[in-house]
Amino acid sequence: MNWLLPRLAAGVLAMLAGGFLGFIASNVEHTVVWRVLAGGGIGVAIAAMLDTARGYRLINWLRGSQEQQAPRDAGFWGELGYRVERSIRLREQGLAQERLRLEQFLSAIEASPNGVLMLDQNDQIVWCNSVSADHFGLDPQRDRRQRITNLVRSPAFVAYLQQADYPETVNFPNPRGDGTLSVLLRPYGDGMKLVLSQDITDRERNEAMRRDFVANVSHEMRTPLTVLAGFIETMDNLPLTEVERKRVLELMGQQTRRMQTIVSDLLTLAQLEGSPRPAADRWVALAPLLVQVEADARALSGGRHEVSVAAVGSVELAGAQSELLSAINNLVSNAVRYTPAGGRIDVSWCVLEDGSGELVVSDTGVGIAREHIPRLTERFYRVDGSRSRDTGGTGLGLSIVKHVVQRHGAELDIQSEPGKGSRFRLIFPAARLRGAAA
Known part of the structure; x- marks a missing residue:
């Protein structure tokens, strides 16, 4: 006043x-x-x-x-x-602060790994983050104020949206058809709805792989155990001659070694998945590794194949010696197993134009059909299960190779045709190579 x-x-x-x-x-x-x-x-x-x-x-x-x-x-x-x-x-300061808080809130939702979609009372889109737009195939600006059921026509989603309450999530294929979405709906405000979406494609794939893995391990272990149990019952109930007894013990030893191989390969995979990546400053000479690989291949072949391992000079690779030896040995062992007598197995090394190194294991074996190649590195995947067991394979060798290659920053390339043999290439980056010579 x-x-x-x-x-x-x-x-x-x-x-x-x-x-x-x-x-x-x-x-x-x-x-x-x-x-x-x-x-x-x-x-x-x-x-x-x-x-x-x-x-x-x-x-x-x-x-x-x-x-x-x-x-x-x-x-x-x-x-x-x-x-x-x-x-x-x-008032302007208050509005600016509220606007800033709203922008921070929307930025936090935008950074969420899950999809967030807001619907009004008429199921029209009010706002959605980029993850939700990718899940449902929406355009965050163009599709605003559009009715969601006009854009997402999945019967499972539409039926879920029309329910009176939403106690559980619903799963359905995403609109692109290349994965599975899990959607949870929560009402809020005056008739508005919050749609939370999550891509569970990888989760379902991993769950399927886990189920397959358990089933495959159980199957692989049950076969030799059944054989052992049958032989033990035979020796216990039937009088066997010395020759028959030695034959039974030999077969039991084969099945025991098979189980030991499976367990050893499983432990190797577990170790590869649970240990840190090999250091990039520990160098392993390649020549001694290939000498050992050649000796193992000749022992496994028993003179039935022609095995050729090229000289590599003073090349060194950065990584773990045991892992590299395991990967190369698995490739050469597979080549010996699946190449008929009189065939040829070659191991060669060369330096590519970009400085990377290429280790190639090729054979003149039975080859692999094109449709099987993408799945060869899956655990226990077999092109021919009965043939694999006859040759002593566990179905885990190429899975071990894949893990070793990934841990060394390298690449695995498989080329094969039925009746024309196979060619497995391990391509190591230039950073993990020294003393390389063409």
Whole structure:
């Protein structure tokens, strides 16, 4: 209220000043009072006009964007302009803070690995993050205010959306048809819905692989155990000659070694998956590895194949010696097993133009059909199960090779045709190579 007294004083002073000027201007005695009153009125009118001008300036400022400073007049209008401007600035600050909080909230939702989709009372899209747009095949801007059931036509999703309550998630193929979505719907606000989506393609694939793995391990172990149990029962119940007894013990030993091989390969896979990657500063000479690989291949072949291992000079690879030896041995062992007698197995090394190194294991064996090649590195996957067991394979060798290759930053390339043999290439990056010679 500090503007009130100056405003009253200014009005009184204007009236007195006008009256005094009117008295000075009067010449006739009987007109003195009227002239004093006229002068006072004129003074008040002038004060009112000045006051109106200040108010007009404030109104013009209020009609505008209020970006400029309010008029800084004295008295009532100056105080009013200051108060209005302060209120506007405080409101703008509050709106800016709310806008910032909203942007941070939406950014947090945008960074979520799950899809978030907001629907209004009519199931129209209010907002969605990029993950949800990718899950449902939406455009976050173009599809806003569109009815979700016009864009996502999966019968399972539409039926789930039309339920009265949503106790559990629903799974259905995503609109692209290359995966599976898990969707959970939660109502909020006044009839609005929050749709949370998650891509569970990898989870389902891993779960299927786990089930297959358990089934395959059980099957692989059950076969030799059944054979052992049958031989033990035979030796216990039937009188066997010395020759028959030795034959039974030999077959039991074969099945025991088969189980030991399976367990050993499983432990190797578990170790590869659970241990850190090999250091890039530990160098392994390739030549001694190939010498050992050649000796193992010749022992496994028993002279039935022609085995050729090229000289590699002083080449060294960065990594773990035991893992590299295991990977190369698995490839050469497979080549020996699946190449008929009289065939040829070659192991060669060369340096490519980009500085990377290529280790190739090729054979003239039975070959592999094209449709089987993408799945060869799966655990226990067999092109011909009965033939694999006859040759002593466990179905885990190429899976071990794949893990070793990945841990050394290398690549595995498989080329094969039925009846024309196979060619397995291990391509090591230049950074894990030294002393290389073409």
